[in-house]
Amino acid sequence: MALALAKHGYAVCFTYLSSAKQARQTLKELRAISPASQMVRCDISKVRAIERAFAFFARRFKRLDVCIANASSFFPTPLPNVTEKEWDNLVDTNLKGTFFTMQCAVRLMIEQEFISRIITMSDVSASLVWRRYAPYTASKVGVQHLTKIFAKEFAPTILVNSIAPGTMLLHPDRDAGLEKDILKKIPLRRLGTPDDIVKAMLFLIESDYITGQTVSVDGGRVLF
Numbered sequence: 269m270a271l272a273l274a275k276h277g278y279a280v281c282f283t284y285l286s287s288a289k290q291a292r293q294t295l296k297e298l299r300a301i302s303p304a305s306q307m308v309r310c311d312i313s314k315v316r317a318i319e320r321a322f323a324f325f326a327r328r329f330k331r332l333d334v335c336i337a338n339a340s341s342f343f344p345t346p347l348p349n350v351t352e353k354e355w356d357n358l359v360d361t362n363l364k365g366t367f368f369t370m371q372c373a374v375r376l377m378i379e380q381e382f383i384s385r386i387i388t389m390s391d392v393s394a395s396l397v398w399r400r401y402a403p404y405t406a407s408k409v410g411v412q413h414l415t416k417i418f419a420k421e422f423a424p425t426i427l428v429n430s431i432a433p434g435t436m437l438l439h440p441d442r443d444a445g446l447e448k449d450i451l452k453k454i455p456l457r458r459l460g461t462p463d464d465i466v467k468a469m470l471f472l473i474e475s476d477y478i479t480g481q482t483v484s485v486d487g488g489r490v491l492f
């Protein structure tokens with residue numbers, strides 16, 4: 269998504285937490301296209317860290333056109349054994365982190381005299397009932413609801429929408445039957461790709477008359 273934005277003329281500031289090596293590589297690729305791009309380490313589950321990342325951004329950039337709240341934690345949590353630590357990890361990263369990222373973004377955006385955009389990342393599972401992922405899916409339902417609240421509150425100058433990916437990338441160590449089982453539940457009969465998400469992101473960035481919506485990019489997975 270960062271590289272696609274750079275190719276469309278944006279200077280990009282992205283965050284990472286633990287993947288410093290991959291982040292440096294991404295920054296190198298970004299700067300080859302868009303030299304002003306930056307990266308900043310940020311633990312999105314901590315409000316102070318989000319505020320520091322936005323302060324870093326504000327010192328280096330004159331305007332904020334698009335904020336994408338993408339960082340997320342994801343792992344199974346079978347119901348009888350969910351721990352407080354697991355709950356806090358998933359909900360603080362995905363829900364609290366998205367809320368305070370949006371709050372920091374709108375503080376910059378409301379001062380601007382042009383239309384700006386926020387895109388949150390939710391998940392098709394927010395519309396399904398996955399028994400092994402309760403804290404994760406509850407956090408993504410929350411993200412979709414926050415998307416509507418921010419869209420209503422900050423219209424007409426800030427457009428806020430969400431992308432709900434279906435299954436895009438599977439873990440390399442997955443068991444062999446998993447992909448087959450998942451494909452049976454996807455009417456378009458393939459997994460999604462990062463490019464499918466990029467297309468939805470660019471659509472939402474170009475659109476002037478859509479706000480408060482969740483765009484499912486899931487090959488029809490939600491129909492099952």
Ligand SMILES: NC(=O)c1ccc[n+]([C@@H]2O[C@H](COP(=O)([O-])OP(=O)(O)OC[C@H]3O[C@@H](n4cnc5c(N)ncnc54)[C@H](OP(=O)(O)O)[C@@H]3O)[C@@H](O)[C@H]2O)c1
Pocket residue numbers: 283284285286287288310311312313337338339340341342361389390391392432433434435436437438
């Ligand atoms: N991939 C899918 O099939 C799929 C399906 C549905 C929804 N989604 C949603 O789409 C978005 C992107 O998914 P993805 O597959 O790219 O996720 P991913 O590969 O698991 O990457 C998650 C990213 O979030 C960052 N992150 C995790 N915890 C963080 C924290 N506390 N503070 C800051 N950054 C943190 C990680 O940074 P570091 O690596 O630097 O630690 C990593 O770059 C997520 O919101 C996800 O829920 C993905």
